Amino acid sequence: MPRPPSIPLAPGALPVLGHAVPLLRDALAFTSSLPALGPLARIRLGPFSVVMACDPDVTRQVLLDDRTYDKEGPVIERIREVAGNGLSTCPHSSHRRQRRLCQPSFQGDRFPAYAEVFAATAEASSIAWHTGQHLDVTREMMTLTARATMVTIFSGELPADVVDRSIDDTTTLVRGVFRRMLTPPLLSRLPIPFNRRFDEARARLLDVVATIVANRRADPTDHGDLMSSLLGAVDDGATLTDAELADQVLTFFIGGTETAANTLAWALYLLATHPEVQDQVAAEACAAGGAGSPPLDGVTGRVLTETLRLFPPAWLFTRTLTADTELGGVELPRGTVVAVSPYLIQHRGDLYRDPDRFDPGRWVDRAPDRSAYLPFGAGARKCIGDRFALTEMVTALHAVLRRWRVEPLSPEPFRPAVEATITARGLTLRVVARDAAPAVGEPSAGAGCPA
Numbered sequence: 300m301p302r303p304p305s306i307p308l309a310p311g312a313l314p315v316l317g318h319a320v321p322l323l324r325d326a327l328a329f330t331s332s333l334p335a336l337g338p339l340a341r342i343r344l345g346p347f348s349v350v351m352a353c354d355p356d357v358t359r360q361v362l363l364d365d366r367t368y369d370k371e372g373p374v375i376e377r378i379r380e381v382a383g384n385g386l387s388t389c390p391h392s393s394h395r396r397q398r399r400l401c402q403p404s405f406q407g408d409r410f411p412a413y414a415e416v417f418a419a420t421a422e423a424s425s426i427a428w429h430t431g432q433h434l435d436v437t438r439e440m441m442t443l444t445a446r447a448t449m450v451t452i453f454s455g456e457l458p459a460d461v462v463d464r465s466i467d468d469t470t471t472l473v474r475g476v477f478r479r480m481l482t483p484p485l486l487s488r489l490p491i492p493f494n495r496r497f498d499e500a501r502a503r504l505l506d507v508v509a510t511i512v513a514n515r516r517a518d519p520t521d522h523g524d525l526m527s528s529l530l531g532a533v534d535d536g537a538t539l540t541d542a543e544l545a546d547q548v549l550t551f552f553i554g555g556t557e558t559a560a561n562t563l564a565w566a567l568y569l570l571a572t573h574p575e576v577q578d579q580v581a582a583e584a585c586a587a588g589g590a591g592s593p594p595l596d597g598v599t600g601r602v603l604t605e606t607l608r609l610f611p612p613a614w615l616f617t618r619t620l621t622a623d624t625e626l627g628g629v630e631l632p633r634g635t636v637v638a639v640s641p642y643l644i645q646h647r648g649d650l651y652r653d654p655d656r657f658d659p660g661r662w663v664d665r666a667p668d669r670s671a672y673l674p675f676g677a678g679a680r681k682c683i684g685d686r687f688a689l690t691e692m693v694t695a696l697h698a699v700l701r702r703w704r705v706e707p708l709s710p711e712p713f714r715p716a717v718e719a720t721i722t723a724r725g726l727t728l729r730v731v732a733r734d735a736a737p738a739v740g741e742p743s744a745g746a747g748c749p750a
């Protein structure tokens with residue numbers, strides 16, 4: 300791969316390992332330090348040299364030109380080892396067609412029905428909690444988003460033990476893919492326990508996915524969901540193969556579960572540590588009443604906007620240049636890998652006052668700036684599930700906070716585990732029933748809310 304000229308190399312690179320040590324030790328601090336080097340900085344992921352976009356305009360230039368900055372190259376290859384060649388990993392040449400195929404499931408008219416599933420799933424998850432319980436928040440939220448994704452996108456439910464195992468396997472893959480991005484490709488072929496666990500997790504998830512595909516092939520009903528669109532799709536006279544269908548199911552299962560679950564977990568953590576904001580969200584939840592699509596522009600929406608600014612799950616992604624191109628004042632050769640980081644941009648002190656502080660109030664009367672706020676990316680590859688995720692997360696927060704108060708167990712700040720996503724794995728909070736909450740097991744429309 301060609302080495303880009305005249306771009307400062309970030310300090311701390313080692314032979315062979317590149318910047319794996321600072322990235323594995325504290326990826327977010329390392330990434331936040333890069334803008335000091337200029338609009339572009341060079342980092343090394345294992346043997347690969349990567350140009351990091353450190354400036355909002357440069358980042359936007361990369362994201363908006365999806366033909367020149369394509370999903371190709373060694374880093375995307377590692378992600379394809381997990382998610383295959385579905386909508387989020389496919390190259391530009393097949394992207395428009397795939398996106399057209401998937402888009403109907405994300406049209407506005409679907410959202411009232413989705414909101415009902417989200418509310419029922421969140422109710423079902425939280426109804427069994429009890430006062431004083433120490434809740435494994437991220438796990439609970441993973442279960443919630445995995446179920447909601449299965450029901451809304453694939454009209455299917457999986458047995459509880461399969462959901463549980465699939466969540467573990469998804470976690471193993473998301474954790475593993477980041478390590479694989481940082482280390483030489485040869486290491487991932489060694490028969491060590493880490494690689495064995497990764498391969499086994501992928502094989503088990505593929506098994507689950509193959510069953511979903513087989514069941515739906517055997518069922519001619521048009522469910523009007525993503526799977527029905529995919530099964531009915533014809534390309535050059537042929538329908539999609541089982542392998543192509545499996546890639547999409549895996550893409551949407553992983554993309555729809557992990558990201559929203561971690562955002563919800565972070566939002567609950569931030570609300571637990573800011574009880575006055577939590578009370579406002581609970582009041583909004585009670586006023587919204589739990590039916591239909593919830594408002595996305597109230598205090599709950601602002602809390603999620605701020606959570607996604609502070610902890611954007613997709614914090615780093617890459618593109619590869621398909622032609623020689625000028626970026627940030629430097630001529631870059633074809634084949635250069637460029638990385639962009641919503642985390643880096645959203646923590647710049649010149650774009651956000653006191654950037655590490657949780658302050659949902661900063662979004663009152665201020666819409667997120669398109670260059671400075673990128674949790675869902677931008678351009679043609681922008682997240683297809685952005686509105687789906689926001690509706691799901693507002694609904695889930697409302698369902699939980701109508702009934703429960705969340706409290707931190709320790710005054711110590713909780714630290715993220717940074718992998719392919721910024722995760723809140725291991726976050727535990729205490730839940731306490733709100734004053735007027737009915738006994739466990741009673742129906743809960745309006746539970747916990749003043750009469």
Ligand code: HEM
Pocket residue numbers: 386387388398448452550551554555556558559562607611612613616617673674675676677679680681682683684685687688
């Ligand atoms: C908080 C929740 C979410 C966040 C922060 C998030 C973030 C992102 C980001 C940053 C991208 C663009 C990556 C790139 O440019 O390389 C993306 C793409 C994508 N996301 Fe999401 N996502 C979320 C939820 C979801 C959900 C719920 C689904 C599906 C149900 C989903 C499915 C996808 C897919 C399929 C793509 C690829 C789109 C394309 O290339 O056309 N995401 N997401």
